[in-house]
Amino acid sequence: MTTIDLGNPSLRSGTELVPSLAEGETQTGKDFSSDQEVRWCPGCGDYAVLKAVQSFLPDLGLRRENIVFVSGIGCSSRFPYYLDTYGMHSIHGRAPSIATGIATAREDLNVWVVTGDGDALSIGGNHLIHALRRNVNMTILLFNNRIYGLTKGQYSPTSETGKVTKSTPVGSIDHPFNPVSLALGAEASFVARTIDSDRKHLTAVLAAAAAHRGTSLVEIYQNCPIFNDGAFDAIKDNDTKAHAIIPLVHGEPITFGTRDEATGLGDKALVRTASGAIEVADTAAVAADAILVHDAQNPDPSTAFAISRLTDAGYLNRSPIGIFRQVDRPTYDDQARAQVADAVAKVQGSPEDRLAALINAGDTWTVG
Amino acid sequence: MSQTKQVKQLDRVIIRFAGDSGDGMQLTGDRFTQESAVFGNDLVTLPNFPAEIRAPQGTIPGVSSFQIHFADHDILTAGDRPDVLVAMNPAALKANLGDLPKGATIIVDTHDFTKRNLDKAGYSSNPLDKLGEVDDILAGFQVQPVDLTGITVEAVKEFGLSRKDAARAKNMFALGLLSWMYGRPTEPTIAFLEKKFAKVADILGANIAAFKAGWNYGETTETFVVQYEIKPATMAAGTYRNITGNLALSYGLVAAGVRSELPVFLGSYPITPASDILHELSKHKGFGVTTLQAEDEIAGIGAAIGAAFAGQLAVTTTSGPGIALKSEAIGLAVMTELPLLVVNVQRGGPSTGLPTKTEQADLLQAMYGRNGEAPVPIVAPQSPGDCFAAAVEAARIAITYRTPVFLLSDGYLANGSEPWAIPSIDALPKIDANFATEPNHSTTNAKGEPVEEFWPYLRDETTLARPWAIPGTAGLEHRIGGLEKGEGHGNISYDPANHDRMVRIRAEKVQRIADSLPPLEVDDPSGEAKVLVIGWGSTYGPIGAACRRVRRAGYNVAQAHLRHLNPFPNDLGDILKRYDKVLVPEMNLGQLSRLLRAEYLVDAIGYNHVYGLPLKAAELAEAVGALVGQAEGRDVDLGEHGTNAPADHEEAPAR
């Protein structure tokens, strides 16, 4: 088999080829609100994310008509209807494949996928991992409420084992996925986790995700007050959250728990054991330079993966939050377009003439 | 010693090359076909190979064959029964013997007639040892046993190949021998080999040597005394090339891109017998063609739908099992009313079925195989070369009417070939993408001021097509999706009356395509036929050949062939009613006949075979003849042209 060196297109920003607003033009969140009535249940975490996205989009400074939102099926997948951009509310699980077509066809579009834990990880699992593997330039917002909302309360692929739901009256026996671990395993180039109710963190992650060239996977912990209320209480409650959230900041030592005013460090820290595993230690008991410093840009994803494993698989008493991984890797769509552009640059003559040459090639004969 | 060879004139010959799937029979057949095409014969080919890449060697399931029918006149099928069988091993002999008419010539490579290979083929004794004896199973055939392998190995000695590699050139020896027998030009094959083996001098040398040795063997030995001449056919003026259906279909897609000025985007997952289209299109990036080999069938169509939304000529290619997986997404394309070509190269089903064999049993799947009322136009090519025009037509419908369109090819069309009159580019239709560029609806805002809006489901009055507004067009931002659309504005609507209306509009839009179709051509030379034979897809050849045979025997029969299966041409109902009897031959259990019965209340009679092979013209002619007899109240005798005719294939049509 022959392998061809594809080079490494030197595009770095996710929005580099998308037309931006002209000098003096401005946009506000209102420009991004469609005229459709928002129809989630009162108190649904989706509202907060919608608001955050609507107010964040103007910051991108891109032309509204060059932004496309694609979704699958589920509560969160109604998202595109509420944004005055181009959008498609597609079919269950398939949004990443549709977005792949859009992003590959057009370099001038800023493409977003809105999906949920059932949509992305159950019925659409295959498309998700392949989008991440290919590294198509788009941002995937994975709303993880750890339950099926739209179909009224069955367990999802992120629900904890033992969960009692309509379809599991004596407890779920399915082992849950950790979306971040899965994405890292699929060699995603950008993987982050954030929380619906933390507007500031959410917005910062969205900005980083949009700026990343390649597939950005953003898991958003999203509360479903109707079918899975309180799933994220430990990381939202003011009394517990400092101990539950392991904040990941590139270049900073990873600590959490009660903060020491002087050092700014939490009383718990992540350290690497002799075997290479990552574990939680008392900050006071370890040397300062033994504390793991977060490196989202490490080409080797194994540390990010190990950190992701610190997430509770059951009730969420602990979870790393932030950007796990952000590395540069050629994108599928840039390379696909480059192959076509290279071939187009090499041909001469009108398409009609070239078509005539194509179909007249080979052994031909003329009668009469 | 050389002796004077006789030259005999023939008007047509059917040859079948058969061997183990590793013996290179498809290549041999292909080369013989190219030689015959360049020579100017009309021809039709039928490759037939196992699904396994290398089925167990020497066994009957491992036999691969290639049939070519070539003639000095216009022919329509690859022929029912071969006049000549080239059998490279015992299994190839056994698997094909039953198809030969008495008197047929069998050229057989004796080399592999060992105990082991005879056992594998299920022969308890060597049939070649019994020639002329009482229990000669080959009696009545003209058997020519030749040690093709042995002579080949001898002929290529100087190239120093291993015995195995040397023996592999035996297919070129067979090709050389047959090329001599039928006076084929040798230059195309030499040129082909020089290109194919440019980098491996010894293999190239061996293949050319074997090819020439085969030719010389025919010319110089006493084994073969007759050389045959089949004059070039008189064909309509034009430039021709030989082409397979998959290649013609691929070129048609490229042509549709050129004529619509849209970049072609193919989202596809490999599947037999459709993969060739993916391979071919991936070579045409210079035309702006993007091919995406997706993670599965669903992602293939998903990416295509995305590209359609983004403004490209979107295509997905597959076979029946893939369509089953794509069905939900096809429904999405129906609902979102996006242009999309869905190519189904049909194969034997259900389930995995017969991957390498042909069938046309996915018509009802194309027609109805989705949830809800989800009408999709259907276009079907009738011959390998016709796949080109059918692809352009499918694209015209998809783009003009903003709809997914099925293009139903099949395994026979895909791999079969015929001379194709290369069209001029100017003769191809121009297709106007006609993107929406501005708002299309005036209204007033809350303050009572006039505003211009874009309504994605406001339709063209004639075609009922909705506007195609692509991302990047300012002011036309809109959302589409799988939920029911409110008429005009396209917002989600659960209103019962709106749903009823939208279902009817979608159906009516597809129905209106019929207004753009030419009248259906009916071939009824006498104008007095009482029986109409109507078909679709690749049965065109056998139906045409059968009708010719019936007419030649002095009877009247009419033939029509449907390119459009949904909607049907507007005049189809009237045409059906003009005939007392309607026969519908199909490679399924009666799918078109069911549609015709349902739509027009005619007593369409099915003629149905699902052998994974094209219909046999002679048998079909008998069925047509019997029906003509019934309709006209008289006995019909097709005479020597019937099933048991000595050389049972198409006669020259009455001119």
Ligand code: SF4
């Ligand atoms: S069911 Fe849950 S996730 Fe769905 S809209 Fe209601 S609160 Fe939100």
